Amino acid sequence: MNILVCISHVPDTTTRITFEPNGKSLNKAGVTFVINPYDEFGLSKAMEFKEKSNDVHISVICVGDIETEPTLRKALAIGADDAFRIDTQPLDSFSVATLIAEWAKNKSFDLIFTGKESIDENSGAVPGMLAELLGFSFISYATKLDVNGKSVIAYREIDNGMEILEAQLPLLVSCQKGIAEWRIPNMRGIMAARSKPLTVINALQVENRVNTLNFKQPEGKTGCVYYSSDNPEELISVLSTKGII
Amino acid sequence: MSVLVYAELDSGRFKKATLEACSYGVALATMRNSDVAAIVIGECHESELLQIVECGISKVFRVLDSHLETFTTTKYISVIQSIVRENGFNTLITSQSYNSKSITPGLSIRLKSAFISGVVGLPRIEDGKEIYQRMAFSGKGVEEVIALLSDIVISVKTNSFGVNKNKTGELNVIPFNFSLSDDVNDIVPKEIIKTSSTISLTDAEKVVSGGRGLKGPENWGMIEELAGLLGAATACSKPVADVEWRPHHEHVGQTGIQISPDLYIAIGISGAIQHLAGVNSSKVIVVINKDSEAPFFKSADYGIVGDAFEVVPKLINAVKKMKNSL
Ligand SMILES: Cc1cc2nc3c(=O)[nH]c(=O)nc-3n(C[C@H](O)[C@H](O)[C@H](O)COP(=O)(O)OP(=O)(O)OC[C@H]3O[C@@H](n4cnc5c(N)ncnc54)[C@H](O)[C@@H]3O)c2cc1C
Ligand SMILES: Nc1ncnc2c1ncn2[C@@H]1O[C@H](COP(=O)(O)O)[C@@H](O)[C@H]1O
Numbered sequence: 001m002n003i004l005v006c007i008s009h010v011p012d013t014t015t016r017i018t019f020e021p022n023g024k025s026l027n028k029a030g031v032t033f034v035i036n037p038y039d040e041f042g043l044s045k046a047m048e049f050k051e052k053s054n055d056v057h058i059s060v061i062c063v064g065d066i067e068t069e070p071t072l073r074k075a076l077a078i079g080a081d082d083a084f085r086i087d088t089q090p091l092d093s094f095s096v097a098t099l100i101a102e103w104a105k106n107k108s109f110d111l112i113f114t115g116k117e118s119i120d121e122n123s124g125a126v127p128g129m130l131a132e133l134l135g136f137s138f139i140s141y142a143t144k145l146d147v148n149g150k151s152v153i154a155y156r157e158i159d160n161g162m163e164i165l166e167a168q169l170p171l172l173v174s175c176q177k178g179i180a181e182w183r184i185p186n187m188r189g190i191m192a193a194r195s196k197p198l199t200v201i202n203a204l205q206v207e208n209r210v211n212t213l214n215f216k217q218p219e220g221k222t223g224c225v226y227y228s229s230d231n232p233e234e235l236i237s238v239l240s241t242k243g244i245i
Numbered sequence: 246m247s248v249l250v251y252a253e254l255d256s257g258r259f260k261k262a263t264l265e266a267c268s269y270g271v272a273l274a275t276m277r278n279s280d281v282a283a284i285v286i287g288e289c290h291e292s293e294l295l296q297i298v299e300c301g302i303s304k305v306f307r308v309l310d311s312h313l314e315t316f317t318t319t320k321y322i323s324v325i326q327s328i329v330r331e332n333g334f335n336t337l338i339t340s341q342s343y344n345s346k347s348i349t350p351g352l353s354i355r356l357k358s359a360f361i362s363g364v365v366g367l368p369r370i371e372d373g374k375e376i377y378q379r380m381a382f383s384g385k386g387v388e389e390v391i392a393l394l395s396d397i398v399i400s401v402k403t404n405s406f407g408v409n410k411n412k413t414g415e416l417n418v419i420p421f422n423f424s425l426s427d428d429v430n431d432i433v434p435k436e437i438i439k440t441s442s443t444i445s446l447t448d449a450e451k452v453v454s455g456g457r458g459l460k461g462p463e464n465w466g467m468i469e470e471l472a473g474l475l476g477a478a479t480a481c482s483k484p485v486a487d488v489e490w491r492p493h494h495e496h497v498g499q500t501g502i503q504i505s506p507d508l509y510i511a512i513g514i515s516g517a518i519q520h521l522a523g524v525n526s527s528k529v530i531v532v533i534n535k536d537s538e539a540p541f542f543k544s545a546d547y548g549i550v551g552d553a554f555e556v557v558p559k560l561i562n563a564v565k566k567m568k569n570s571l
């Protein structure tokens with residue numbers, strides 16, 4: 001089974017987010033970058049398959065500049081076999097999806113994993129676009145996935161519930177919590193990652209469809225108003241007067 | 246620049262998020278001085294459709310086809326694509342329900358459109374261009390974007406715009422016949438398991454949430470009671486779901502569900518940044534924590550420093566009293 005995991009390189013979840021003075025981009029000073037947590041669920045799921053069978057090959061791909069390589073190395077340390085980097089600064093979801101689709105289209109992947117969304121863009125756009133561009137069947141928001149030969153049983157999150165689906169490989173699956181447990185790379189993995197191939201691919205010219213003008217920080221809360229623990233009635237009456245409850 | 250809203254049915258009903266998308270579509274069309282219509286797929290009572298009319302949409306494309314009784318991305322993408330194309334709409338608007346979020350990116354490819362996900366509010370106009378705002382960096386940033394194509398697909402962030410049901414009009418239903426062959430899809434929906442009959446977390450206007458400070462699952466009775474009184478959904482922090490004190494679908498945060506209710510009450514939750522990422526766009530945040538230094542107070546509107554086991558029963562009594570006095 002040939003698996004591709006799409007990896008987005010994002011600020012660590014604990015990062016305090018600030019932007020460059022011109023608002024054009026993230027202020028990267030002091031920011032640690034990691035594998036997007038949802039993509040790590042996909043990679044962990046791929047590793048489960050690999051541990052059960054000798055016949056599983058895992059590739060990871062990221063659209064990004066050279067700064068994303070440590071993130072790809074981490075994916076190799078977790079256990080991917082090879083990594084690919086499409087060498088360009090991503091402009092929007094459409095260009096990312098198009099670049100990955102163009103690269104992946106003749107490579108006969110059985111399974112493509114993405115995260116449900118990237119925690120920087122939060123668009124949740126690349127998976128559905130990629131599935132459409134590649135003509136792959138698409139299971140979104142997967143919380144469980146069992147593969148038996150070519151047959152797949154998946155659970156996906158829906159509003160107020162779960163849906164159970166049957167499908168056939170090849171398939172594109174966007175992952176969320178539940179599908180697998182995150183893994184911590186061990187020393188052997190980290191050593192092995194150094195000698196695994198990381199191939200840089202020249203990016204085709206793709207026009208973006210959405211342009212980011214600027215970022216700014218959201219308006220913060222003005223400050224917390226405290227009420228005494230002896231008398232929470234006061235809080236209730238304030239919430240009620242303001243029409244909140 | 247005419248606008249089509251995908252008015253998604255959920256078991257024959259329109260959820261608030263759908264009516265919000267309708268209200269958004271109407272406001273956008275008004276701003277542009279253009280037409281607006283909706284597409285409704287599946288069976289529902291006529292009175293449901295009147296809700297769309299109250300939001301300001303009279304023209305409704307109605308698709309009834311046995312193939313479409315169950316949702317799959319490919320089928321729904323194909324139907325909506327046909328309606329958009331055959332009627333020359335150039336803006337498609339949806340909510341951010343799980344099913345809508347699953348079709349919008351693919352639709353944007355089919356429709357050769359720009360896709361803007363999770364807009365908050367109407368665009369502002371600058372040099373004749375619509376500039377949309379959306380949240381990025383898990384609520385830690387606001388992004389302004391423009392579409393570079395004239396055709397766009399937009400999803401509206403839940404609870405960011407509100408429902409405006411104050412319009413009147415004549416319902417004008419246009420049946421849309423759509424022939425879909427059986428073999429276009431190899432994904433077969435087998436079963437839907439609804440998690441509970443209570444209020445869905447993503448749709449809830451009020452949420453009462455508990456963390457590790459509640460010590461154990463046996464102490465959730467008071468959380469549920471408070472939620473019940475307020476008409477709120479219940480939620481929890483990640484560790485609480487991880488140790489299975491509460492079901493996984495209640496877990497909110499960076500890796501759980503992202504919500505933006507009008508009121509979020511956090512009880513015994515420290516307010517870790519990953520938790521905040523899922524709740525920081527709530528309109529009003531109330532924090533109850535025995536530690537006055539708990540980080541959550543920095544993001545709160547109202548706070549009570551105190552032991553949840555003392556404070557929550559008092560809150561419950563206060564709400565009961567308030568209700569009785571109404
Ligand atoms: C990659 C990553 C992703 C994550 N994603 C999420 C996520 O999506 N959602 C999430 O919630 N977390 C997430 N976490 C975990 C997060 O970092 C915190 O560990 C978690 O939110 C803490 O949960 P808590 O506040 O319930 O527990 P704790 O941090 O243990 O806090 C318990 C709080 O209860 C208070 N307390 C104790 N007793 C009482 C009492 N009797 N009365 C009142 N207050 C009391 C304490 O003062 C404390 O503030 C993630 C972590 C990582 C690394
Ligand atoms: N630059 C990128 N390179 C590779 N994969 C990406 C990139 N951006 C997004 N993805 C994938 O698409 C998913 C959804 O991202 P997004 O549409 O940005 O929310 C992520 O979880 C990744 O799996």
